[in-house]
Amino acid sequence: MLLKERTEPHDLVVLRYLNNRMELSAKDQFQLSTLEKGYAGEVMFDQKTEHLSEERYIIDDLLLQVNNSFFQLDKVIIARDAIHLIDVKNFVGDFYLDGDKLYAVKNGREYKNPITQLTRSATLFRQLLQNLKLNHIVHATTIFINPEFTLYQAPMDQPIILPTQTNRYIKELQNTPSKLEHSHQILAQKLLSLHQVKNPFSNLPDYDYEQLEKGIYCKNCYSFNTYVQKFDLVCGKCGTHEKIGDAVLRTTEEFKLLFPEYRITSANIYKWANSTFSNKTISRVLQKNFAAIGKNRHTYYE
Ligand SMILES: [Zn+2]
Incomplete structure (x- = not known):
């Protein structure tokens, strides 16, 4: 078992x-x-x-x-x-x-x-x-x-x-x-x-938000050459399609893991994804998948 x-x-x-x-x-x-x-x-x-x-x-x-x-x-x-x-x-x-x-x-x-x-x-x-x-x-x-x-x-x-x-x-x-x-x-x-959750053997390089490339890369070939077409995120390099909701969620999870100290807000994800998606789309996906805390402009998600 x-x-x-x-x-x-x-x-x-x-x-x-x-x-x-x-x-x-x-x-x-x-x-x-x-x-x-x-x-x-x-x-x-x-x-x-x-x-x-x-x-x-x-x-x-x-x-x-x-x-x-x-x-x-x-x-x-x-x-x-x-x-x-x-x-x-x-x-x-x-x-x-x-x-x-x-x-x-x-x-x-x-x-x-x-x-x-x-x-x-x-x-x-x-x-x-x-x-x-x-x-x-x-x-x-x-x-x-x-x-x-x-x-x-x-x-x-x-x-x-x-x-x-x-x-x-x-x-x-x-x-x-x-x-x-x-x-x-x-x-x-x-x-x-x-069982210990925090790994003392962890050995990661230093990184900060500013130095990382913004945008959303293709889930298949990792190219940043992606664009929105109707309900999909499409890769300009390999042609892979991904549902927008899945793509927003994927990039949000990434943001959350890399920057646990930042709040998940639609403005932050908008910037992180280099304005690939509209604020409205991001808010819709976040609302569906996370608990919203606060109101209007001050809403963040957990
Ligand atoms: Zn691709």
């Missing part, structure tokens, strides 16, 4: 928006592509585990704080035999382990060893169980999900699941009988209540 679903990481969505409206540095471009790949890998693994039987609790994307240390768990599966902490890595290419260091074969670049990270998370998780006076066996595993990943010199005693082993790993999980008890439910509820 899925208790908490995965959503697109906040930093990923913000970087996507910024990428459309400003020039990202090479470092931020790299961060964006790392987040895209990581998220895609997690979703790939979610699809493989979505048919696990009901007698397991699944919590995706859990961020916990134990003894002042934060740690993130891609997936927690609470089963009768054990609590499975799963870290998913979407690395592509040939890698090798040398001692506890991980390198890419192609360019010798060193990567953070996911096993070190996983071991730390598992230790903190066990401490948490101890603090809660709960007694469960914990299994921590790093799953390399991408079929194009190869790990040379992979030690057999490490908690690693390689792409060729993923399906067997899930089958084994599925074939282990699991009847949950009250204590599992307590643990699941406790974990959900301890």
Whole structure:
């Protein structure tokens, strides 16, 4: 049973928006592509585990704080035999382990060893169980999900699941009988209540309203070359049509996420969309989708 679903990481969505409206540095471009790949890998693994039987609790994307240390768990599966902490890595290419260091074969670049990270998370998780006076066996595993990943010199005693082993790993999980008890439910509820919403690992570039390109870009090709035609926003580059209501809503959500400190008003969205839509159209869409606060010129939306 899925208790908490995965959503697109906040930093990923913000970087996507910024990428459309400003020039990202090479470092931020790299961060964006790392987040895209990581998220895609997690979703790939979610699809493989979505048919696990009901007698397991699944919590995706859990961020916990134990003894002042934060740690993130891609997936927690609470089963009768054990609590499975799963870290998913979407690395592509040939890698090798040398001692506890991980390198890419192609360019010798060193990567953070996911096993070190996983071991730390598992230790903190066990401490948490101890603090809660709960007694469960914990299994921590790093799953390399991408079929194009190869790990040379992979030690057999490490908690690693390689792409060729993923399906067997899930089958084994599925074939282990699991009847949950009250204590599992307590643990699941406790974990959900301890989930941290604000991510301390967030690492976004500085940006301000003035420096971002205004307008509304095509949802398909991200071109700002768009115009209104009857009830649609039309892309002058790729020809994609989008209902005006959807386009206004999309650009408002973007504005809201990038500038949580600004009020959503039709004047602000009008400016943000670089007068692509009339004030009347914007007001109509905002009224339909948000709660209006205040009157006339002073109306804002939440
Ligand atoms: Zn387009």
